[in-house]
Amino acid sequence: MSGTARAAIVTSVAGDVQIRSYDLPAPGPGEFVLEVELCGMCGTDAHIYRGRLASVRFPALLGHEIVGRVAALGDGLTADHAGRLVRIGDRVGVFPALSCGRCYECTVRGRPGNCPDRRPSYGFASPADRPPYLTGGFATHLYASNAGTVFYRTDLPPATAVLQEPLSVALHGVERAGLRIGSTVVVQGVGAIGLMAVLAARTAGAARIVAVGGPAARLELAAALGADETVDLGRVPDPARRGRAIRDALGDDRGADAVIGTAGSPESFAEGVGLVADGGVLAELGNFTDRGAIPFNPYADLLKRDLTITGVYGAGPDMQRRYHTALTILERGGAPFDRVVSHRLPLSRTRQALEALGGGYSVDGRDVVKLAIDPTA
The missing domain is CATH 3.40.50.720 (NAD(P)-binding Rossmann-like Domain)
Structure with missing residues (x-):
């Protein structure tokens, strides 16, 4: 596909955040490209920014609470993880982690996090100066380059759908x-x-x-x-x-x-x-x-x-089940989910958001409940 994407790249530990441009990739079989509508920021992002997760190397593209609209589908990809048809323009939430689902750790021990064929999670892949580049949510587009990426179609507003991963x-x-x-x-x-x-x-x-x-x-x-x-x-x-x-x-x-x-x-x-x-x-x-x-x-x-x-390490074993359960709870409604995201900041303010989440917890004179990066802003 043609076009250009922009991404907020953390250049070094607690360092500058640069907005860099990348050519949009054409998705291969089983892959897709997402136009990011909103990406939640959590404490883990702030810790990575401070260099507290050794597995992440810089420069890095962060952001793992991702929701957006499908921009391109690779060959053979016609449905979400629940088997519902998905088309260009559909809103989906993307689960950041992916394991093979076939090995001993996945099928016998129930430990997909220990899968020897586990690919880097979206928002944790690094460094960002080599392909596949668009691997995190603090960007205008996500390249879901891992065939088999877990995602679900939803009609929830982005500020609610983005809660699926933390839930x-x-x-x-x-x-x-x-x-x-x-x-x-x-x-x-x-x-x-x-x-x-x-x-x-x-x-x-x-x-x-x-x-x-x-x-x-x-x-x-x-x-x-x-x-x-x-x-x-x-x-x-x-x-x-x-x-x-x-x-x-x-x-x-x-x-x-x-x-x-x-x-x-x-x-x-x-x-x-x-x-x-x-x-x-x-x-x-x-x-x-x-x-x-x-x-x-x-x-x-x-x-x-x-x-x-x-x-309790992340969504843990059986993480795909929990991710789907989270969606069903959010779709049921009955709680003020729309109040959780208190700040929607553009890519240009990613560093400010990371600094605020690391201490102070205030942006634009208001207490932070939850920060989210809005690449469309």
Whole structure:
């Protein structure tokens, strides 16, 4: 196909972001080209920008929460992953990861993330100065060069459809936390993943949910998405007082049946351990990159209390199922999904967005709930 695409390229660790132009590729068999309408930005993007994910090399094209309209289809590609016909101009959401689906890790162990034939995920492929180039969502176009890329057609507005990937991660966390109807839950962190974890916990039947974080705009949205109570880190900065406030909000001095950690710091993980009731579960999603270590006593912190601590890495095994489940939840509606994306910024402001998400959490004088890059802006 003819034409030119533009992409926001991070040139180095915490460095300049350049808008570069590329010729649009013609998709091969099973491939497609997407005209990106919106790409969500998450904490992982900010961590990569700061050089905290060693597998990503610079220059890099980031962005893995991708929704757009099909611009070109390669030979043999006529349907989405659910078997629904897809045509040029259809809106689709793209799952960033891809494994072979045939090897021992994929079929026997159920660990597609360990697939030896796993190709780099969209938004994580690097470096960006060699083909296939358009491999991330912070661009006008995505080249889905991996035949078999998982994508789903949808009529949802882009600002809602873009939540499909973070919701799939939150669903993994809720499943790993073993939530049951009537469970009490603490969600640490109210970024995009934390907000989606509140929604997922409510969908799973939790009886009481307490969301912990800030700023106020995010906490207000957490309440609208299903949190019964919120605790503002800015108002209760002392961990001991905060622990008391959280237990008061739960209505249970023993702690929560499940704590879902999305805040992304070793300190928040340590605090989460103290918030779980004996016999409960801590499901940690937030420390997706290496932020350091903390002291931990296997006897006092784990065995004596009969706790379960589980790591939740992305959408995890069976990730395609969770991605599809996320879409069904979003399409069902009934929650203020349209309020989650608070800022839609053009490609030219990608660096500003990455800096804001790394600290400050304010753009144009407004608190950030969720940032998204709008290549059409």
